[in-house]
Structure formats: C-alpha cells, structure tokens
Amino acid sequence: MHDFPILITVDVCDGAYDTTERKPRFDDLMDCLLELHNQLKNFITEFTGEKITPVTWFVRADMQVNETTGSVTGLIEGWPEFWNDVNASGGILGWHPHLYEKESKKWRPIRDPMKLKSEALKIWAEISQSGWRPKVCRMGESVGSSELMIFLDSIGIIADCSALPGRKRADIDRAFDWEITPHEPYHPGRNDYRKPGPDPLSILEIPFTMANTRAPYDPMDKPDSEILRYIDLSYDPVRLKKSLANLIKSTGYLLAVIHPMQAAGLEVPDGNLVLGGLDVVRENLGNLIDAAETSGVKVVLSNVENFINR
Numbered sequence: 001m002h003d004f005p006i007l008i009t010v011d012v013c014d015g016a017y018d019t020t021e022r023k024p025r026f027d028d029l030m031d032c033l034l035e036l037h038n039q040l041k042n043f044i045t046e047f048t049g050e051k052i053t054p055v056t057w058f059v060r061a062d063m064q065v066n067e068t069t070g071s072v073t074g075l076i077e078g079w080p081e082f083w084n085d086v087n088a089s090g091g092i093l094g095w096h097p098h099l100y101e102k103e104s105k106k107w108r109p110i111r112d113p114m115k116l117k118s119e120a121l122k123i124w125a126e127i128s129q130s131g132w133r134p135k136v137c138r139m140g141e142s143v144g145s146s147e148l149m150i151f152l153d154s155i156g157i158i159a160d161c162s163a164l165p166g167r168k169r170a171d172i173d174r175a176f177d178w179e180i181t182p183h184e185p186y187h188p189g190r191n192d193y194r195k196p197g198p199d200p201l202s203i204l205e206i207p208f209t210m211a212n213t214r215a216p217y218d219p220m221d222k223p224d225s226e227i228l229r230y231i232d233l234s235y236d237p238v239r240l241k242k243s244l245a246n247l248i249k250s251t252g253y254l255l256a257v258i259h260p261m262q263a264a265g266l267e268v269p270d271g272n273l274v275l276g277g278l279d280v281v282r283e284n285l286g287n288l289i290d291a292a293e294t295s296g297v298k299v300v301l302s303n304v305e306n307f308i309n310r
Contacts, residue, residue, distance in 0.1 A: 004297035005307050006246070006288060007206070007255040008233075009161060012059040012075060013096055013140065014261065020067045020242045030079055032260040037086060039278050044301060052090035054303040057083075058138040058161070062097040062123050064107060072126045092303045094161070095133075097123050098140030111175050130239070136304045138162050142176040146305050148192035153203040156270065161255065163194075163207035166228045179277055181207060183251060204308060209254045211243040215273035231256040234274050236265055237283040244291035253307070286308030 012033065014025040040054045059075050066072040076083055076093070076249060083093060099119045110116050126136070137152060139162040148293035152160055163241045168179040181194045185206045189197020193205075208230035218227060224243075229239065233256055248254065268276035292299045301309065 001296060001298050003293075003300045003310075004292050005253040005300050005302045005310065006054065006292065007161075007253065007302055007307055008040070008054075008258065008285070009056045009094075009138070009255065009302060009304070010258045010260060011066040011138065012057055012260065013098070014060070014267075016212055019237050022064065026068055028067075028266055029260055030075065031197065032264040032266065033079075035282075036083060036091075036258070036260050036263055036278070037082070037091075039282070041089065041283050043282050047268060047286055048299065048301060050301065051242060053086075054090040054301050054306060055086075056092055056094055056136065056161075056304045057086060058094040058096035058136075060096045060098065060140070061127055061132075062099070062140070063102075063119075063257075064100060066126070071130065072123055072129045073132055076132060077130070090303065092136070092305055092306065093134055094136040094138060095127070095134040095157075096138050096140060099143055109141065109143070109175065113147045116143060117147040118146050120148060135159070136161065141174055141180065142167075144176060144178070144193050144195045146188075146191060149188050149201060149203065149205075150190060157203055159204045161206045161207050161208070161304060163205050164230060165207045165210050169209070173216045178207070181205075183207060183210065184255075201272055201297055206255060206304065206307070209247070209251060209256065211240065211247050213243050213273075214299075215239070215241050215271060231288075232262075232274065233258045233281045233284040234268075234276050234278075235284065236273060236275050237280060237287060239273065240284055241287045241291070244287060246294065248292050248295045248297070254292070256284075256288065 014029045061072045065074050098275045099110045099116050101110050136159045142162045142164050163181045165181040165183045168177045186196040187200035190199040210228040212224040212227050213229045262276045263281050265276040
C-alpha cells in the first residue's frame with residue numbers, strides 16, 4: 001500500500017474583480033473562515049483520526065486588497081489570531097494575487113505576459129515590506145506566463161498551484177492556457193511555463209487535479225472525457241463522486257479547492273453544479289477519502305510545503 005497525498009486548499013478570495021462593494025465582501029469572506037477552519041478540523045478528525053489540519057490557505061494579497069484595507073496584506077494583518085491558529089493546526093498560508101489593472105476607475109484582468117510579471121513584482125515589494133514571506137502561491141483565475149513563472153522562481157516561491165491541465169480559455173472574463181500541461185507536478189521549462197523542458201526552473205508547478213465532473217448544463221452529446229474541471233469541495237457530491245474512483249487510480253495525488261463564500265452558502269452560482277454549504281464540503285471530503293482507501297492506497301493529508309518535502 002503506497003501513500004496517496006490529498007491536498008486541501010482554500011482560496012481566501014471574494015471572487016469578483018470589479019465591484020463597488022468590496023469591503024463588505026471582504027468582511028463576509030473573513031467572517032466565513034473561522035467556521036470553515038473549525039469544521040475542517042472536525043471533518044479531518046472524523047474521517048482520518050488526525051488531530052492536525054494540514055490545509056493550505058491561499059490568501060488574497062494584491063492592489064484591490066490594498067485599495068480596500070490600506071495594505072496588500074490587509075486580509076492577514078487584520079486577523080492575526082486566526083492565522084496563528086491556522087499555523088498551529090498544521091496549516092500554511094500561500095499568496096493568492098489577482099493581477100488586475102485599473103483603467104477609467106474600473107479594474108480589469110491583465111492579459112499581457114510582461115504586465116503580469118510587473119504587477120506581481122509591485123505587489124511582492126509591498127508584501128516583503130510587511131515581513132510576510134510566503135513560499136507557495138496560486139494565481140487568481142489561473143493566469144500564467146513564462147515571464148511570471150520566472151519571476152516567482154526568482155523570489156524564492158517553491159511551488160505554484162495554478163495550473164488547470166488540459167484547459168484553455170480566452171474570453172471577456174478569463175484568459176488562461178494550460179492545455180498542454182501534464183497532470184502531475186513538474187518543474188516548468190524557462191521558455192514555456194506550461195510544461196517541463198530544458199533549463200528547468202526550481203519552482204514546482206503542482207496542478208489542480210482535474211476530474212470529468214458533469215454539470216447539469218453540459219451538452220448531453222458531449223462525452224465525459226471532454227469535460228475537465230478542478231475538484232471543488234462545494235460541487236454536488238453525487239456528480240463529483242462519479243468521477244473519483246477511476247481518477248484516483250490514474251494519479252499520484254489529489255489537489256482540491258474550497259471557496260469560503262460558497263462553502264458558507266453566501267455566493268453560490270447558478271447551474272446546480274456548485275451547491276454550497278459545509279455539509280456539502282463534509283460529504284465531498286468523506287467521498288474523496290473513501291474512494292482513495294477503496295483503491296488500496298494510504299491517504300495522507302498534506303499541506304503544499306509538506307507535499308514538496310515528501
């Protein structure tokens with residue numbers, strides 16, 4: 001029986017990139033975290049017997065946070081007791097920037113590869129002044145470029161968890177390209193962040209685990225094999241469970257995500273794929289662990305840093 005790491009990650013993020021009500025959204029976001037953290041402790045103990053909570057919390061830190069709170073690290077500085085408890089429980093904090101620019105008083109996502117790097121550099125300079133030194137990151141909305149990846153490597157980030165293997169999108173709302181990315185961790189090539197290559201960087205890309213999870217709105221004539229989504233613990237458990245058994249047999253680890261506002265039932269999108277609620281998170285986590293154990297592996301819950309050290 002070999003070890004099978006499961007990485008639970010939380011995107012501490014309010015989601016929308018342009019709203020006039022960001023402060024109330026951030027307040028709602030942070031209010032969700034204590035209950036989510038406490039329930040994750042309970043769920044993990046229930047399903048594994050472990051008394052630690054090795055979750056990776058990717059905390060939003062960027063210029064929109066700065067505009068709202070007065071500091072790019074405002075979501076950390078305002079809640080020190082909570083984050084101390086996260087660390088004491090076996091969790092870690094990672095950096096989760098949304099790389100946007102402001103134009104005509106409105107925020108919009110950056111698409112230019114060099115601008116992605118320059119915006120990340122600007123944010124990182126302020127993070128460094130705060131004394132926070134995160135070692136892992138996830139880019140908001142899974143944006144990427146070789147220039148950005150080289151920058152992340154240069155500042156000592158040891159792992160990025162942004163990749164969506166097999167997925168590519170370019171429209172008014174999102175722009176990312178991970179179509180050729182492998183489904184296992186890799187050191188990005190300097191000339192192409194999406195895959196391993198010559199002259200590899202030190203940073204490790206740890207892709208999302210992608211599952212063939214069908215949504216109610218997917219075309220019925222579209223084969224399951226053409227549907228790839230990350231594993232969100234707020235998905236409809238019945239739909240997510242169908243994809244787990246074969247998935248675990250074909251990969252060496254599993255990386256899943258939780259969005260706190262959805263887990264709290266506050267920001268549940270239409271479509272009935274995401275259901276929201278902590279009871280849904282509990283059921284999905286239990287199903288993940290059951291599916292892994294049924295496949296004959298030993299489940300090891302791990303934060304991202306421990307995963308790399310293994």
